Amino acid sequence: MASVTPNRLSGRTVRGSGQDRELEALIVLSRTPGLGLRTVRRLVDRHGGAARALRIVRSASPEGLRELCGRRATRGGVDRATGPGAMARARGILEAAGAKGLGVVGYGGAGYPPALRDLSDPPPVLFSRGRLPPDAGRAVAVVGTRAASSYGLRTAYTLGRELGRWGWTVVSGMARGIDAAAHAGALDAGGHSTGVLGTGHDHEYPTENRALYGRMRAEGLLLSEFDPGAPPTRSAFPRRNRVIAALVRGVIVVEAGGKSGALITADHALDLGREVLAVPGRIDDPAAAGCLRLLRQGAGLVARAQDAFDALGWLHLTAEDGPGPEVDGGSAPRSRGNTPSPDAELLRALSRRSQSPDELAVGLELPVSHVLRGLGRLELEGWVERGAGGRFSTVRRPTVP
Structure with a gap:
């Protein structure tokens, strides 16, 4: 139409x-x-x-x-x-x-x-x-307060980077604080990010995010339901939040006070049947009040990207298939240019059977040094484990319903 x-x-x-x-x-x-x-x-x-x-x-x-x-x-x-x-x-x-x-x-x-x-x-x-995301079905929102602490900024950036590294589109609202950190993390990892605006495209709001706007136009996607010349208004940002919630499979609230607009996004996500996840903060920190409330109400706890993957039912083991993360076909983690990342290739190979670094290097036509570095990263992050004889296999993890 x-x-x-x-x-x-x-x-x-x-x-x-x-x-x-x-x-x-x-x-x-x-x-x-x-x-x-x-x-x-x-x-x-x-x-x-x-x-x-x-x-x-x-x-x-x-x-x-x-x-x-x-x-x-x-x-x-x-x-x-x-x-x-x-x-x-x-x-x-x-x-x-x-x-x-x-x-x-x-x-x-x-x-x-x-x-x-x-x-x-x-x-x-x-x-x-x-540019459009490589896989619109793999998107997650990372949202939170504008007045973020150093802890919140660091956590949002790390989550954005890890989600982007594994081929997930990070969606947020282009606000200062948590939003900006999450967008930057995804782009720095060579991943994709979508920014949903509460203004028209003519307005780079807030102005301190001007450099981020430039990156998003070149490397990500900016969306707005408002006319190009529409200025920021108080009512526009809650409207923007419903769009963020609808575009994703889950919403991660990193840091939010009791009246944060991020909680509006979480409410929309619940109404739409999306997953709602929250990062825990200090119990005496007012900036953590919103996240703690979400956790008490049953939101999934996120301390690292792997927790989000578990909650979203992605990259986990199935009892029927035996060891092996779900990384085949269109679900494979991808890096810039929509090509499989080296870590994703290692996981795909190990999902079939346990292998030694030498076997992986031959099968993937990669230098052994590259394979060892990738295995080290995956082992530290809990995706693979070293077994007898120095052979590696994927970590058996529970199925998410």
């Missing part, structure tokens, strides 16, 4: 008239007073597209309009919002986005993230810049 697809999500925008009409109609509907995003979704789903839904809304009687859109929608308000100039204004938004190299996708159209359909109020339109 509705998509505008840029080349590699970073260059010239390629558009078609049918796609344009759908996107323009989505923009008009989303800005019509009295409708709301839930109503927009319902209308588009019911009538098979935004353009058709808009025609029906425009032609409905006052009574029919209330039946279609609810009591808050009035004939006068709808007429003013969907009048002759409305489509022209929507067209101007799309043309401005294209001139800036932004990709645009609309609800129901090709390229729209399927996970966002789990929301009752999905964004009608998304503006994007950057």
Whole structure:
């Protein structure tokens, strides 16, 4: 239905008239007073597209309009919002986005993230810049307070780096503090990161993250449901949080006070059936109050990336298959360029049978020194163990239901 697809999500925008009409109609509907995003979704789903839904809304009687859109929608308000100039204004938004190299996708159209359909109020339109993640199904959010401690920053960076190293996309909100540290960790590991903005793309907010914005545009992906020129507002950031929660398989809260916005993301994740995980902090630290509350309520405890993998049911052993992490096929941890990382290759080889370093070097066509360094890292992190005769095998770990 509705998509505008840029080349590699970073260059010239390629558009078609049918796609344009759908996107323009989505923009008009989303800005019509009295409708709301839930109503927009319902209308588009019911009538098979935004353009058709808009025609029906425009032609409905006052009574029919209330039946279609609810009591808050009035004939006068709808007429003013969907009048002759409305489509022209929507067209101007799309043309401005294209001139800036932004990709645009609309609800129901090709390229729209399927996970966002789990929301009752999905964004009608998304503006994007950057490159798509190599595997949209392997994404995890790392979120937390803006006023992060050195402990929180260090933990967020380390988690981001390890998740990125194993091919997971790190999703966060581009805020200062925990968000920025997690994005940077994933990028520094050569992994992928997605930033969900609470502003339009024209605003690098906060300004102290300007360098990170540059990296994300070049190496990651930036998404916003707001017009390119939209400034930061108090209401925009809670809306952003629901998108973060929907895009991922789990949310890790690193450090959060009792009223942190990160807890809103965790609440959305729970509503959507995503995993909610938390990093423990000191019991007397106000910045840890939110995480401790989540842990008391049953959130999974995360002290390292391996705990997140366990909770998400990834890279673990199965009793039927015997020793061997789930790293085959599309689930293999990957490094920059979507090629298997050396550590992932070692794990894949050891998932079949225990082997000596020499056997691994021959089978993988790698120098023995590289194999030994990789085995050392994996052994320290608890993925492999050394057995009799210096042979290595993957560590038998419990299955996650």
